[in-house]
Amino acid sequence: MELKQMRYVVAVADTGNFTRAAEQCLVVQSALSHQIARLERELGARLFDRTSRRVRITPAGEAFLTAARQCLEAAERASANVAAAVGEVRGRLAVGLIPTVAAVDIPGALRDFRRRYPQVRISLRVGASDDLVEQVVQGSIETAFLGLPITARPEGVRVRELARDRLVAAVSPEHPLAGEKSVALSRLAAEAFVDLPAGTAGRVQSDQAFSAAGVDREVAFEVTTAEFMVRLVSEGLGVAMLPASYVPGLSGITTIEVTDAPARVEYAVWNQAGCTPAAKAFLSLLGIAADTEDTAGRPPRSRAR
Incomplete structure (x- = not known):
């Protein structure tokens, strides 16, 4: 054989x-x-x-x-x-990412990594946080960058906390709330919402916040990507909750501070058994030491924004 x-x-x-x-x-x-x-x-x-x-x-x-x-x-x-x-880095680097991660510039880091380590085969998978953690556990990807509610923490993997962020409300520029500086979840509850599928980490953080506020909401549009959420919001079809650090580069929507907004934590995760040389080099490029865990919330030294 x-x-x-x-x-x-x-x-x-x-x-x-x-x-x-x-x-x-x-x-x-x-x-x-x-x-x-x-x-x-x-x-x-x-x-x-x-x-x-x-x-x-x-x-x-x-x-x-x-x-x-x-x-x-x-x-x-x-x-x-x-x-x-013998001082070479080669093999493969498979990275997982949720689209709304903002604490690190993954495309820019991959560009720099490719220039520095041209013998490494690079791939990128975009998905949901829970799925990415499972892929790291199984070894199909080496490292992932994700966001979870503050009530959750990645399990079965090594973890580095990158940043904490609050969600804001996203509405179309023509929405009656577009001129408001801030709004409470109780007022938003009357709106039709655009959100991720039920049970996903991105959805859970909003569901928990509305439950804590003692109000129910209607999720009329369930989609799998933040990009499509923004498109539906810009057409005036609903309201969305998005990470504050993710929205500055978006167009066609207006954002509003939420007084009792849910929060999330962005993490870098990698396999408990340790990193491949390529993954270790990539994390090092981001200022993350792969031989230690840091959940204290300190952002990495480079590419934080």
Whole structure:
């Protein structure tokens, strides 16, 4: 059994197609198919059911796939650790991010990191805070930057608190409240709201605040991105609650201070087992020491804004 065979199996499982998998692995399809067939003979089980229309992974293939991914990741970590021991940083850097993080400039940091460490393969995944924490725990991403209500804290990962922020109300410029300097949640409760899906960390912080204020609200529009929330608000379809540090660069909306606004905490998180050399170098670029945890709320030394 060879690493390249595992790599071919993972590629077919991910693409669902032998031709696309071969293109991804930079080999001809016949070579990829031959190696997978050879592996199946060695294992004594078919990993994929093939028809003229589709490729479907078998239960045996699913069982093999989990271990294959782990082996490939371990091999990559071993290579990266050896490189780090001789002063090189290479391998991969997979970063997770929620769009409203404002304590650090992740795009700018990735740009600087690529210039400094061109041998590292960089990827970025944007998602919800809870999902990103789980991906860090599982090892599919090395580090993530997220926001949680002050009543919650990331679990199962190492944590660095970056900043604390309060939410503000976002309305269209034509909204009757647009001229107000401040507003209470009790007054906002009569409005139709645009918010994230129920149960997500970004939604929970607002739900908890309205509950604490003793009022109910209607979330008429559930969307998955802050960008689309802003678009709906700008069209006058509803009101949204957004982090104060996120809104200065937005257009088409007006923001209002909320006297009893909910707060959130922005965090950097990474795996409890430690960082890969690439992740350690990236966090260092942001002024975060990966060998320590700091939840005291001090922002990183660089790229804070």
